[in-house]
Amino acid sequence: MSLFNTETIQIEELKNLLENQIPIKIIDVRSKANFDQWHIPGSELLPVNEALQASNDNVFADMKFNPNLPVVVVCQEGFLSRKATEQLRDLDIEAYSLAGGIKHWTRVWNTAEIQFDDTKIIQVRRAGKGCLSYLIINHGEAAVIDAAVAPQTFIDLAESHQAQIKYVLDTHIHADHFSRSRQLAEQTGAVLLMPEQDILQYNFTPVYDGDQFNVGKAILKALHTPGHTNESFSYLLNNHILFDGDLLFLNGVGRPDLKSSGEIARQKTAKLYRSLQKVLNLSGDTLILPGHYHQPVAFDGTLIGETLKNLKAQLYLLNLDETSFIDEILTNMPDTPPNFEQIVDLNISGDAGNYNLIDLEAGENRCSSQM
Ligand SMILES: [Fe+2]
Structure with missing residues (x-):
């Protein structure tokens, strides 16, 4: 049959x-x-x-x-x-x-879950693009980080866990996909938290370095980790799990060059290095949950993440001094991602308007320096 x-x-x-x-x-x-x-x-x-x-x-x-x-x-x-x-x-x-x-296929997503004490984390993966979003659930409250698929996806997932979405956060202004965070916050009444900057053209609640947010009984702490972009933040959950956006991936580190070149790119790469040192000072047992994956995401429910100490052992870039790191990053930059300037502009306006997001977002992400 x-x-x-x-x-x-x-x-x-x-x-x-x-x-x-x-x-x-x-x-x-x-x-x-x-x-x-x-x-x-x-x-x-x-x-x-x-x-x-x-x-x-x-x-x-x-x-x-x-x-x-x-x-x-x-x-x-x-x-x-x-x-x-x-x-x-x-x-x-x-x-x-x-x-x-x-x-x-770039629109297709799947999930993986982990439970850490009384917190459930659902990793929502765009299987055809590698973008990773997160739903954090604790005692009936939820936060969504880097919403990269349709808002209803997160609304349904939160409902299926009897949780109310309280916060919607982005780690940075994305260049590879349209952020669905603003729409998600509007549809749920959640507080929209965005890194402090003066670029975005819509209303949000700014996040500053060291800010803390309660999700149920869990605590999410904001760490300013510039480099990939100047406004990039990472969010540390209960001092144990780091949602680090495009700072550190399982195969490398974020690229600092988009929308910059020459001396500016060099300065951003130096910031990236210092942000990585800030993260490397966290406990080696910290679980790094990145904003992207460099390979097609399998349908196996296996979480994409790694402990900080394992990444340090695996990635030579994390063991270089500042000058070597900067030289290495700037001489090995992959091609710029397709349509990234239009995507950044849409994310700045917060409105996809009549754009065909399938056309705009087609292609793999290239947020990493090591593709
Ligand atoms: Fe990015």
Whole structure:
């Protein structure tokens, strides 16, 4: 029996297949360069892009497929995958084209949870983009950090844990996705907490270094950690878990160069170094929960995070002196992310207006210096 009675499936249907571990084969028919940038976890690149672009027939004729394993075909926007699906079906393979391709996949999210004493933390991961948001729940109250998916997602998660969203916070002004924090605060009546700065063009409650906020019986302490951006903050929960935005990732540190270059970028990199030293002074057992992940997020419910002492052991950048750190960062900067200036402008206005966020946010995040 077939999984679906259509030739095209929606991103939510693929998400359900992955979450329920239904055996399927996902094949990607884009170019190797596009695949290497970002892909669906577990997918396999087949070297058929040029042949499909040239409208060749029988592109898969010489390839072996398991006749019992349904195939989902992925391309950039869902057009080439339709051609590929038709050809696979001609070979009697149960094939489906993913509607909207990898571009729509950037909206898909999944979750992982941890319990720390009486606090539950839900990590909400944009599987197709790597943005990580957090819901902190303690004694019926909740806080959301860096809301990167639709506000209703957090409202539903909070309700399912009988919690009221009290605070909505961003770690910084984002350049890779539109922040949904303002909308979420408006829809829930929560207090919108944003790092102190004079850039944002809408009303918010400013956060200053050392401020503390109660979420139920948990305490969230604000630490100013500039560098990635000047206004960047990290939030320390009960002196044990650090939501550090784009300061420190599992594979490297934040990039300090966006919207700056030359001496300004050098000064920002020096700030980044000092902010990292501030964090490195915390207990080695501190759990670092970053704002991004550098790989496609698996549907395995495993939290993306690491203790500070393990990151220090794994990342050479955390063991350099200031001059070496600055030189290393500034000489190894990856390409700037697509559309970052428009995204920053939208985040400054706090209003996505009529922008197509799928188009704008397409592509992987590049907030890290080490991609
Ligand atoms: Fe960022």
